[in-house]
Amino acid sequence: MRIPIKYIIKKISLFFVVFMGAITVNFALPRMMPGNPAQVVYSQILRAGGSGVSPVYLNQLEVEYGLSKAPLYIQYFQYLDNLFHGNLGVSISYFPEPVSTILAQALPWTLFLVISSITISFFIGNHLGRYAGTNRNTGKDLAIDLFSMFMAAFPAFVLAFIILDIFAVYGNLFPIGGAYGISVNEGLNVPFILSVLYHAFLPALTIILISLGGWVLGMRNNIIPSLNSDFINYSENLGFKKYQIKSIAYRNAILPNMTGFAMSIGLSTSGVIIEESIFSYPGVGMYMINAINSLDYPLIQGIFLMVVIAVLIGNFAVDILYGFLDPRIRQEGD
């Protein structure tokens, strides 16, 4: 297949512009707040009985946040410099841990949990949706639709509590928290991997159930018009086999869902906050809740930045993928 280089370059430049915009907003937001984060942090440490902190430390904090008295554009370049060196400041609630270290610990767990469960959910959802759509107006279709709507409307935190209660608290079948057991050694060994899967099961189940409905309904509603399209009618008129017709319809119907897939992977780096904190899963979401509760500006800012990047990468990935899946889009880019 011909690789659409122009299309990819165009998408990369667009991606870069949006990325610069996002980090600029991230730079501007704390500076638009009354007072400044350094003072908030400083007073918090004082209130918490932090002995030995002096106004010198306030200055240090301000430097740490890039909140110097220097002109705004110089601050901006300092901020960019810090950013590209991976320096996101120091967390308050996990003082003196740098934000980047916390994110580096939390992000892999979140990515593992989110990507695996959304992928499973996407796979099951699309197939259920296809089944419902091809058996339109039958009892099976109705049952799948009702289930999907119910699940899509069900509050995530309620489901998380129910699942936690049934399987972990009363059932005692699964652990109530953590990402892996204490007794296993971190590394690529079988007990560790099993322990990770065991611990991820309940949060993943929750995410799968909650996100399933959207895929099912999306797929069902895409495949119905696809099955009635001119090209499907023509394929039938040419005596195509059933499986060929279904695959043509499916291939055309999955396109809109692909966008949703990448978007939700991106968004979910922060979007599984509720599931992660209920299951005490040490991902970004859990740290986010803690950071908000303790007004940990640097950490919140760091997570915000990370989410922005994740959403952008997700969109970027889907743009590129879409170019391969749908030749019509690719040509616009050429």
Added chain:
Amino acid sequence: MDSSAIEIKNLNVGYNTETDFSLIIKNFNLSIKKGEIFGIAGESGSGKSTLAQAIYRSVKYPGEIESGEVIFKDKDIMKMEANDLRKIRATLFSFIPQAAMNALNPVRKIRYQFYDLLIAHGILPEKNNDKISAVLKMVRLNESVLDNYPHELSGGMRQRTVIAMSILLNPEVVILDEPTTGLDVLVEHEILKDLKNIQRKYGITMIFITHDLAILYEISDRIAMIYAGEIVEFGARDDMLENSTHPYNFLLLKNIPRIGVKMDNIIKLKGNPSNFKENFPGCQFYERCPFSKGECSEKHPDLREYSNEHYYRCIRFPEWKQNV
């Protein structure tokens, strides 16, 4: 019987509405000869597309074939097993659809769409590239279209691609349901010319459905004029053109606009296009016919023979013709 390619017997087709079933094609009988181009013409809503789909047994809900037979090669298409029907499609009996512009899968290269068609009929695609090349040549397309996606082709090229796919497996009978809709006159003319050449060369029987009288009279050997789901006149092209026996055909022909001729002599049709008054006892054309009389609204006219294989459905012929 041997000379007929398709026999349509007592075909009844209708549409399900919210409350009941309304019949569009009523007791339709027609015999199509081998190797001819049979043109079927009618205005919008006259049921001609429904008829085309019914003959091909591809009517979709809310449309429904109520009863009738379509005999093709001594078998009734209406009673065939679904898989047997699938097998004869494109191989013996083929269809070129209306809006052929959108008939190709937008996300697949033309080559693989040809391959899919071959696979569907149990033919190995790799060994049949020659066959595909030959059929593309027939419709005067360059082989390079095989490596294009449908959106990269012009409307005319897509149309030709669809024609090529429909005749790839050498069908004996092809139904064309307004195959040139949406193309400009020049492209339309070229495609029709090519179709006619292919038809003559391979002796394909074509059932050609259109609302365009100019095309119809240009391409067809025999013609049936349809009004409100029934034949009002049918016969050989020349008979239909020179000796119209039904006012509908007569007025349509008379009113074809000609450049440079003033449109003063047009006889306007009253009323609205056919709207399928089911319980109306008289002639369906009664309200709009400028020659109708009281008796027309009372008795439904039968199809009568005027001369050899030239039929009409009008009780006032030949009286009405003396008045014009």
